[in-house]
Amino acid sequence: MAFETLDPSLALPAGPGAAIASDARYQALDDAELQAQFSRPAEQEGLTESWLLVDGMVCAACAQSIEQRLGGMPGVHRVQVNAAAGRAKLIWDQRQTAVSTLFAAIAQLNYRPYPVQHIEGDLQRRRQQRQALWRLFVAGFCMMQVMMYATPIYFATPGDITPDMEQLLKWASWLLSLPIVLFAAGPFFRSAWQDLLARRIGMDVPVSLGILITFVASSLALMQRSGEVYFDSLSMFVFFLLGGRYLETLARNKVAGNLEQLAKRLPSSVERLLDYPASGESRPALAHQLRSGDVLRILPGQAFPGDGVVLDGHSAVDEALLTGEGQPVDKSPGDPLVAGSYNLHAPLLMRLERLGRDSRFGEIVALMERAASEKPRLAALADRYAAHFLLAVLVLAALAAGVWRLIEPARAIWVAVAVLVVTCPCALSLATPAAILAASGRLAREGVLVAHPAALEAMAEAQRVVFDKTGTLSHEQVLLKSVQVVREGFDAQRALALAAALDAQSLHPIARALQRAVATEAAPLKLESLHEERGQGVEAWFEGERYRLGRASFAWPDFRIEDSIDVSSLLADQNGPIAVLHFGERLREDAVAALQALRVQGLQLAMLSGDRSHSAAAIAAQAGISEVLSEQTPESKLAALAAWQQGGAGRDAQRVIMVGDGINDGPVLSRADVSVVMGSGAPLSQSDADLVLLSNRLGDLPLAIALARRTQAIIKQNLCWAAAYNALCVPLAMLGWLPPWLAGLGMAASSLLVVLNALRLAR
Amino acid sequence: MDILLLLVPLSVVLVFIIVVIFYWALQEGQFEDLESPGRELLDDDDR
Numbered sequence: 178m179a180f181e182t183l184d185p186s187l188a189l190p191a192g193p194g195a196a197i198a199s200d201a202r203y204q205a206l207d208d209a210e211l212q213a214q215f216s217r218p219a220e221q222e223g224l225t226e227s228w229l230l231v232d233g234m235v236c237a238a239c240a241q242s243i244e245q246r247l248g249g250m251p252g253v254h255r256v257q258v259n260a261a262a263g264r265a266k267l268i269w270d271q272r273q274t275a276v277s278t279l280f281a282a283i284a285q286l287n288y289r290p291y292p293v294q295h296i297e298g299d300l301q302r303r304r305q306q307r308q309a310l311w312r313l314f315v316a317g318f319c320m321m322q323v324m325m326y327a328t329p330i331y332f333a334t335p336g337d338i339t340p341d342m343e344q345l346l347k348w349a350s351w352l353l354s355l356p357i358v359l360f361a362a363g364p365f366f367r368s369a370w371q372d373l374l375a376r377r378i379g380m381d382v383p384v385s386l387g388i389l390i391t392f393v394a395s396s397l398a399l400m401q402r403s404g405e406v407y408f409d410s411l412s413m414f415v416f417f418l419l420g421g422r423y424l425e426t427l428a429r430n431k432v433a434g435n436l437e438q439l440a441k442r443l444p445s446s447v448e449r450l451l452d453y454p455a456s457g458e459s460r461p462a463l464a465h466q467l468r469s470g471d472v473l474r475i476l477p478g479q480a481f482p483g484d485g486v487v488l489d490g491h492s493a494v495d496e497a498l499l500t501g502e503g504q505p506v507d508k509s510p511g512d513p514l515v516a517g518s519y520n521l522h523a524p525l526l527m528r529l530e531r532l533g534r535d536s537r538f539g540e541i542v543a544l545m546e547r548a549a550s551e552k553p554r555l556a557a558l559a560d561r562y563a564a565h566f567l568l569a570v571l572v573l574a575a576l577a578a579g580v581w582r583l584i585e586p587a588r589a590i591w592v593a594v595a596v597l598v599v600t601c602p603c604a605l606s607l608a609t610p611a612a613i614l615a616a617s618g619r620l621a622r623e624g625v626l627v628a629h630p631a632a633l634e635a636m637a638e639a640q641r642v643v644f645d646k647t648g649t650l651s652h653e654q655v656l657l658k659s660v661q662v663v664r665e666g667f668d669a670q671r672a673l674a675l676a677a678a679l680d681a682q683s684l685h686p687i688a689r690a691l692q693r694a695v696a697t698e699a700a701p702l703k704l705e706s707l708h709e710e711r712g713q714g715v716e717a718w719f720e721g722e723r724y725r726l727g728r729a730s731f732a733w734p735d736f737r738i739e740d741s742i743d744v745s746s747l748l749a750d751q752n753g754p755i756a757v758l759h760f761g762e763r764l765r766e767d768a769v770a771a772l773q774a775l776r777v778q779g780l781q782l783a784m785l786s787g788d789r790s791h792s793a794a795a796i797a798a799q800a801g802i803s804e805v806l807s808e809q810t811p812e813s814k815l816a817a818l819a820a821w822q823q824g825g826a827g828r829d830a831q832r833v834i835m836v837g838d839g840i841n842d843g844p845v846l847s848r849a850d851v852s853v854v855m856g857s858g859a860p861l862s863q864s865d866a867d868l869v870l871l872s873n874r875l876g877d878l879p880l881a882i883a884l885a886r887r888t889q890a891i892i893k894q895n896l897c898w899a900a901a902y903n904a905l906c907v908p909l910a911m912l913g914w915l916p917p918w919l920a921g922l923g924m925a926a927s928s929l930l931v932v933l934n935a936l937r938l939a940r
Numbered sequence: 941m942d943i944l945l946l947l948v949p950l951s952v953v954l955v956f957i958i959v960v961i962f963y964w965a966l967q968e969g970q971f972e973d974l975e976s977p978g979r980e981l982l983d984d985d986d987r
Binding site: 257259307310311314315318319322325326339342345346349352353356 | 941944945948949951952955958959962963966967969971972
């Protein structure tokens with residue numbers, strides 16, 4: 178899937194006062210490399226043609242005001258603004274103006290211009306759409322006229338039309354059928370030919386055969402002045418079929434658009450601070466010049482170009498694109514930022530941590546590309562069934578022709594044509610992919626990524642959901658519950674600040690809990706010779722004292738922390754223990770409601786945890802899960818899963834959905850029938866989950882299961898319809914009761930019905 | 941009825957002409973934006 182990437186970094190709300198500032202921002206667009214992405218040389222010598230998308234246009238008047246404003250500027254030769262599509266085409270002179278000036282002018286009118294990216298792909302799509310409409314029109318118009326010529330022949334009483342006149346009308350029909358067969362029906366012949374070259378039978382093979390046989394037989398009858406001609410049926414058939422395909426493409430583009438929405442909008446240029454924090458001086462920088470560690474200023478309306486953390490400023494951020502979460506998320510210094518989300522209210526200073534493929538956004542795009550590349554495999558499966566069916570159709574058509582040859586030779590060929598035309602393999606091979614595509618698009622909008630579309634089927638049939646504990650039922654974030662000072666007179670706040678500073682470099686959940694607990698209050702303490710002992714703790718020097726934070730055995734071996742369900746860390750210096758920090762897990766807010774919904778859906782629930790039994794039991798009790806297996810090793814988790822899947826001992830074999838965080842439960846996830854991971858878990862590119870709950874909402878799981886079940890129901894409906902339709906129409910055609918034109922109408926209507934039925938899922 | 945000998949070929953030619961006109965309209969982008977021209981009528985300011 179090719180993603181169209183737009184550039185909201187350039188979309189600044191430009192009030193009158195902002196004009197000069199935004200000028201600077203658009204300057205990056207004058208870079209020749211960047212400009213080539215949305216511009217190309219125009220037909221006229223020396224001019225450039227640029228395409229942009231304009232946000233904020235609501236009516237034709239908006240388009241007009243942009244046209245007027247730009248049209249009056251020096252160096253602008255032509256402006257075309259399409260308000261409906263939100264696009265503008267500019268033809269302008271490099272020698273007289275700069276594209277940044279044009280962008281700034283649009284921004285001054287309070288619209289938000291973005292450069293279109295991948296101009297070639299964009300134009301290519303438009304060319305294809307035009308070509309399809311053009312074929313449809315040729316077929317439609319020629320068809321109408323051919324029907325005109327056919328009508329007198331059908332309705333005239335014998336003797337009204339002289340044989341010569343009839344012959345003239347037939348020749349006129351023949352002439353108008355030529356563009357239909359030679360041009361409009363081209364796509365059918367081409368794909369049929371490709372199928373034959375690949376030694377398989379595709380949908381277009383019987384269609385092409387039907388068209389060719391009808392045309393050749395009718396032409397022969399016309400030239401020999403004997404027998405029936407069916408140019409009217411032929412043109413109608415091609416028109417209906419093209420019409421059906423055109424509507425199908427429109428519908429499919431709509432669904433694909435939903436998916437693509439998720440993967441758009443990384444800025445291509447941002448404001449980079451040169452010497453933070455020493456000075457606030459900044460320069461615009463192109464996306465590919467950015468490195469992790471750079472400090473950027475992100476203005477309201479801009480997107481974040483990479484993952485990072487807030488250094489300064491308070492604002493709200495729209496992460497809906499990535500998580501489906503509609504609520505703006507407040508961000509303060511220290512909070513993480515995700516590439517592709519938008520800054521809403523106030524400027525933020527951010528430090529870049531991960532860019533491009535490594536960022537969360539890059540991972541999601543990679544995941545979607547993988548899912549998209551899997552679709553052909555699914556379609557191939559459906560096509561394989563269709564191939565048997567089509568072979569049967571060819572055999573039946575030949576059989577019908579043979580039998581009719583004995584009964585009434587003149588009709589034999591038309592019966593065969595009707596059989597070829599009426600069968601609707603489209604309904605058969607479209608049924609599954611159309612429904613799954615529609616469902617994936619819908620789920621993507623809710624913040625659930627379907628990485629393996631085929632998993633939806635298993636999901637609809639699952640009887641059991643198994644949860645991992647940490648990061649799944651509970652927040653992956655551990656919370657600091659309390660600070661217990663064990664040294665007399667030591668300030669709790671100071672102990673906390675010391676602990677946070679010690680753990681500042683660590684990504685361990687406990688370290689992050691500490692960072693959140695101290696938040697922004699003071700400047701970080703400056704530590705020296707920081708050193709981490711893996712799995713034990715951290716050690717560092719501060720004002721001549723050596724501090725340690727971690728397990729008691731590491732920090733101060735003589736100290737004993739009381740047993741509790743909490744995780745505890747000990748802070749100590751050379752003189753002895755200072756404070757015990759207690760951390761605990763918290764159930765996700767929506768866990769109880771989500772689990773209840775799953776139970777209503779008839780699913781059995783269970784929890785697998787590697788934790789000690791009392792902490793696992795505590796979370797399970799809060800969540801309301803009775804079946805808990807704790808203190809599990811990866812091997813025993815696998816064994817438990819296999820036991821559920823195989824059944825036995827009075828239990829049926831079950832299909833199991835495994836929900837985990839994707840970090841330490843990889844093997845179980847991959848063995849489950851359907852694997853679901855929380856979006857905040859491990860790097861998505863490494864996990865091989867079927868579904869990703871990007872929003873981290875457990876509530877999305879019952880939703881996804883409900884949709885998977887509906888998808889399954891709709892696939893069944895579609896297959897039943899296709900089977901019933903073919904079972905009814907093929908015998909009718911073989912009996913000679915279906916004229917070819919009616920057969921063509923039936924086929925087009927049937928495939929359209931299947932697609933429309935599938936589209937109900939996308940709503 | 942002899943007039944049909946002229947009219948029928950003429951109609952064929954007409955169809956081809958119409959198809960060519962449609963082709964021109966399509967390439968000019970006349971079918972790209974079917975919304976705004978209708979609204980433009982309601983705008984007061986002449987251009």
